[in-house]
Amino acid sequence: MPTGKLKWFDTAKGYGFIKPDDGSPDVFLHLNKVTDANLPTLQPGAPLRYTLGRQGNKVFAQDLSLVPDEAVAPPPQPMIDSDADFETEFEKEWGL
Template identity: 40%
Template sequence: MTDGNHDFEAVSGQVKWFDPAKGFGFVVPDGGGPDILLHANVLRNFGQSSVADGARMSLTVQETPRGIQAVEVLKIEPPRDDGGPALAEFVDPETDPALADVPFEPARVKWFDKSKGFGFANVFRRPEDVFIHIEVLRRSGLADLQPGEAVALRVVEGHRGRMAAQVAAWDKVLKTEED
């Protein structure tokens, strides 16, 4: 693929790491070769502010004098279950088909502390906070959330109140519902 001045190539790979604070990360291409630089702006154009380590991605890339760089994110798949201990109250969208019937609710991130492994969001027009666990975030394909960030949550009742079972970028949910 080309735009007249640049040659673009579609590739798939796995996120090696992504640091939202630094504004970039790297993807290891499936076909081998050098790591692909993934800049935060390219990820934001896809509607996400972060991506989980180990997530699978389809990208359009170009070669630059500084190496291979992503120019567009085409698809992101959350990382596979790593076999670690499961969150006791976690509802997995892949193993619990009833979760697909739970509608996404628009919310804003109140705060999220990656080092503590959790945070909270406010669902629009609801007084109570919604708990977000880092494992739910990771299984949703995200690595971090920023205060004020617009998200869509599938919320379930947990032992201690409302908790997110799935997190998505709000504009991604809107695009899916419009299709």
């Protein structure tokens, strides 16, 4: 099931777009699919899981759900401890 982040959503216009995590083109999201999913008001950046629907040559998001926090990968950790002296670590690593 694809995942992505809400790029933007305009309730007055009744649609928005999801930016897929896999880098594929943005996916159209209609207000009725948000309503069908019983989702609260969505904010840009909200992590979503969805399936793709087709109508003719148009692709859209459906079967929406929020991705739980624990399912979102944590940010990468720095290789060097932030308290360590960068120059000392660099010299050790390169044998200087």
